[in-house]
Amino acid sequence: MTKKIAIYPGSFDPITNGHIDLIKRASKLFDEVIIGITQNSKKSAFLSIDQRLDMASKTLSDISNIKVMSFNTLLVDFAKAQNAQVILRGLRAVSDFEYEFQLSGMNKHLNPTIETLFMTPAEQYANISSSLVREILSLGGDISHFVPKSVEALLKQQL
Numbered sequence: 634m635t636k637k638i639a640i641y642p643g644s645f646d647p648i649t650n651g652h653i654d655l656i657k658r659a660s661k662l663f664d665e666v667i668i669g670i671t672q673n674s675k676k677s678a679f680l681s682i683d684q685r686l687d688m689a690s691k692t693l694s695d696i697s698n699i700k701v702m703s704f705n706t707l708l709v710d711f712a713k714a715q716n717a718q719v720i721l722r723g724l725r726a727v728s729d730f731e732y733e734f735q736l737s738g739m740n741k742h743l744n745p746t747i748e749t750l751f752m753t754p755a756e757q758y759a760n761i762s763s764s765l766v767r768e769i770l771s772l773g774g775d776i777s778h779f780v781p782k783s784v785e786a787l788l789k790q791q792l
């Protein structure tokens with residue numbers, strides 16, 4: 634039987650409790666979930682690729698069917714190379730929809746065999762974004778509710 638593999642792509646700059654909630658849910662639906670960390674050309678990264686890989690790997694080490702990888706190719710090409718059938722994206726609010734809709738349309742055009750699936754996080758994670766976590770951190774605020782302890786410690790070192 635073909636292994637059901639999903640790619641969950643993003644900047645993960647840093648990985649948050651919202652991402653982790655989604656990953657845990659997805660890990661129950663797929664044989665394997667690959668966290669694909671990319672350098673988003675539109676955003677300048679706060680953390681290096683290696684730091685983001687390290688944070689995600691440490692945080693997710695207790696889930697056996699998760700792989701954390703980085704990539705710098707087209708997402709659909711990365712998905713194909715990993716034999717993934719699905720691209721997974723998170724939807725937090727209506728404001729995410731327009732961009733995500735456009736992205737999934739373009740990816741479908743580039744490779745019609747790969748499906749995009751959307752998942753929503755549990756309600757308490759719906760307002761968390763990596764950019765807000767970075768902003769709160771830079772202003773000395775408490776980020777302990779938004780990221781795991783290990784990520785918080787690494788972020789404080791980074792400052």
Ligand code: ADP
Nearest residue numbers: 642643644645651652673722723724754758761
């Ligand atoms: P990108 O730079 O590609 O938007 P992010 O790392 O910000 O990458 O997010 C990766 C994916 O996770 C996106 O689909 C985003 O909508 C989703 N996401 C981000 N934060 C949350 C959250 N709190 N709950 C659920 N999904 C989220």
